[in-house]
Amino acid sequence: MVRTTVVGSYPRIGDSHGEQVLRRAIARFDQGRATEADVRDAEREVTRAVLREQADAGVGVVTDGQVAWYDSQSHIAGRLDGVEVGGLLRYFDTNTYYRQPTVTGPVRWKAPVLLEEWQYAQDASRAPVKAVLTGPVTLARLALDRHYGKLRALAVDFAQALAEEVAGFRSAGARHIQVDEPVLTRHPEDLSLVAETLDALAIRKGPAELTLATYFGDVAGIYRNLLELPADVVGLDLAQGAKTWGPLSKHGSEKPLALGIVDARNTRLEDPKALAARVSALRDSVDLERSYLSPSNGLEFLPRDTARRKLSVLVAAARAVGGGP
Amino acid sequence: MTALETTSVGSLPKPDYLVRARAQTARGKMKAAALRRLEQRATAEWLAFQEEIGIDVLVDGEQYRGDMATYFAENLDGMEVSGLVRSYGNRYYKKPIITGELRRAGPISVGWFKFAQGRTRKPVKGMITGPYTMMDWSFDEHYGSREEAALAFAALLHQEARDLEAAGAKVIQVDEPALATRADELPLVVKAVGIVTKGLDAKTVLHTCYGNYEEIYGYFNRLPVDQLDLEMSNSSLDLMERFRRDPLKKEIAFGVLDVHSHVVETRAQVAERIERALAIFDPQKLVIDPDCGLKTRTVDEAKAKLEVMVQAVRVVREEHGFA
Numbered sequence A: 001m002v003r004t005t006v007v008g009s010y011p012r013i014g015d016s017h018g019e020q021v022l023r024r025a026i027a028r029f030d031q032g033r034a035t036e037a038d039v040r041d042a043e044r045e046v047t048r049a050v051l052r053e054q055a056d057a058g059v060g061v062v063t064d065g066q067v068a069w070y071d072s073q074s075h076i077a078g079r080l081d082g083v084e085v086g087g088l089l090r091y092f093d094t095n096t097y098y099r100q101p102t103v104t105g106p107v108r109w110k111a112p113v114l115l116e117e118w119q120y121a122q123d124a125s126r127a128p129v130k131a132v133l134t135g136p137v138t139l140a141r142l143a144l145d146r147h148y149g150k151l152r153a154l155a156v157d158f159a160q161a162l163a164e165e166v167a168g169f170r171s172a173g174a175r176h177i178q179v180d181e182p183v184l185t186r187h188p189e190d191l192s193l194v195a196e197t198l199d200a201l202a203i204r205k206g207p208a209e210l211t212l213a214t215y216f217g218d219v220a221g222i223y224r225n226l227l228e229l230p231a232d233v234v235g236l237d238l239a240q241g242a243k244t245w246g247p248l249s250k251h252g253s254e255k256p257l258a259l260g261i262v263d264a265r266n267t268r269l270e271d272p273k274a275l276a277a278r279v280s281a282l283r284d285s286v287d288l289e290r291s292y293l294s295p296s297n298g299l300e301f302l303p304r305d306t307a308r309r310k311l312s313v314l315v316a317a318a319r320a321v322g323g324g325p
Numbered sequence B: 001m002t003a004l005e006t007t008s009v010g011s012l013p014k015p016d017y018l019v020r021a022r023a024q025t026a027r028g029k030m031k032a033a034a035l036r037r038l039e040q041r042a043t044a045e046w047l048a049f050q051e052e053i054g055i056d057v058l059v060d061g062e063q064y065r066g067d068m069a070t071y072f073a074e075n076l077d078g079m080e081v082s083g084l085v086r087s088y089g090n091r092y093y094k095k096p097i098i099t100g101e102l103r104r105a106g107p108i109s110v111g112w113f114k115f116a117q118g119r120t121r122k123p124v125k126g127m128i129t130g131p132y133t134m135m136d137w138s139f140d141e142h143y144g145s146r147e148e149a150a151l152a153f154a155a156l157l158h159q160e161a162r163d164l165e166a167a168g169a170k171v172i173q174v175d176e177p178a179l180a181t182r183a184d185e186l187p188l189v190v191k192a193v194g195i196v197t198k199g200l201d202a203k204t205v206l207h208t209c210y211g212n213y214e215e216i217y218g219y220f221n222r223l224p225v226d227q228l229d230l231e232m233s234n235s236s237l238d239l240m241e242r243f244r245r246d247p248l249k250k251e252i253a254f255g256v257l258d259v260h261s262h263v264v265e266t267r268a269q270v271a272e273r274i275e276r277a278l279a280i281f282d283p284q285k286l287v288i289d290p291d292c293g294l295k296t297r298t299v300d301e302a303k304a305k306l307e308v309m310v311q312a313v314r315v316v317r318e319e320h321g322f323a
């Protein structure tokens, strides 16, 4: 079968009472009836469940589900020097909101942000856990910049800070590191800035496999340039970004891809055989042995039970493609 | 219209007894009829409060709704409600799923509108979750086209608007919080909302919030409603400058209360925000309200915020000699 992976986030609660420990812990914390340690325990319990669900489905390279993240921006940016966390803003075209990081001074890394969460998940998982970082250009685009006045300068400093995170993952033995730049589906003109900043991360990664993930739309206009960036694997959203199928089919890829074929924005369940047929058609132009199949983006936009079923669809599709290890 | 008319955006917090009753009903420990009586009690209490403090155009407070999209979805054929998905922080909602051809079996919100309007002489707004937001906030397993789904919602929400009007609604508000989600779909928003409001005699209002207004400004005058209701308490000076340069050709309901903050604004703060609006808008076309629904605040916070708002309006009206 083709290898499988996920993009990052996973629903942190489900519909049953037992699946709502984190929601209850946070509610009690907000009322002053629980401590931060209680919330941490609940996060870890959910992280273990999320790892179990990915393992049960048979996913090859998993994530911690970003269970402890308030959102994809403030969780990282908010722990850097020079950044404060501000008001709620819509996150891309999702019906979810993030707290907007406000940049008030030079952005500097001060201490590991994600390492402990990753280490906890890897210790609890047999499958390799991919460490996932929101990319510097996406962080810069989605922040409110009150200090730099130039996107590039801000993105470069975010990249310097994230490079420390990458180095930390490397020392801890992470085999898979992913950098998310969904902003490329909205601002393809940021490609050269992504190239520049990704370079700063890539030189710190050591032997780890570095994935650049794009999602929430297509990258059809920059497809070939994207493959030249300093990443080992390039992730594509082939559901909401179905337009990317065009250049993908036409040009193929020598670089391994993470093919986001399972729609992580819609509850409708795909037919694994139909997905497998589309992937198999790429056999001559894409190195499927070294590529992955994945959902189109993080799974947290779906209800928990649907997310589980989507993982089963993903693995069934990968098996139906056949070949490989 | 009176100068600086006051209103609310829609939702108001549920009192504790109703929150408990909803949880009991969900666990099968309370009958629907008993819950309904408590929803009516809470609605009546909120109407009385709004009258008492002197708000001009009232809302029913949506005590019977869980989520604004889910409520309409539960009452439409061709829709189901999914499991919980996250909105932000620790807030989750049950996102609707379009599973088949959309149909309206009967009026959705008209019963509650009649209940509310029957308890006051002041106008109560009829409230509709807009077609674009219904589409954008639902999983679509049926249409496979965002435009088709939005227009299907628009056709049946027009019938709902007609029924509200027939029941006596003088003001009908279409909630489109998703309006600014995708700039390339603004023409679809205009088209879909236009279908809902077409031929209505009632005053029509469109509420939206938490978007980048600068990006969508060019569409404000094209939205087929009489009044735009915007979250403005955190608005930038740039946006105000834009309003000055490129005047709005309709009424504006100007949000002056931050609904996401526990902190109750001072009268001076709110008065200052109203003055900022008065520097640009004609007082006869300027309505004052909170940024958005107040349902995420506690009952006490919501009441305190609304009281400060009405007091601030009174002060400003007096200072400017408005009747």
Ligand SMILES: [Zn+2]
Residues within 6 Å of the ligand: B009, B177, B207, B208, B209, B291, B292, B293
């Ligand atoms: Zn709103």
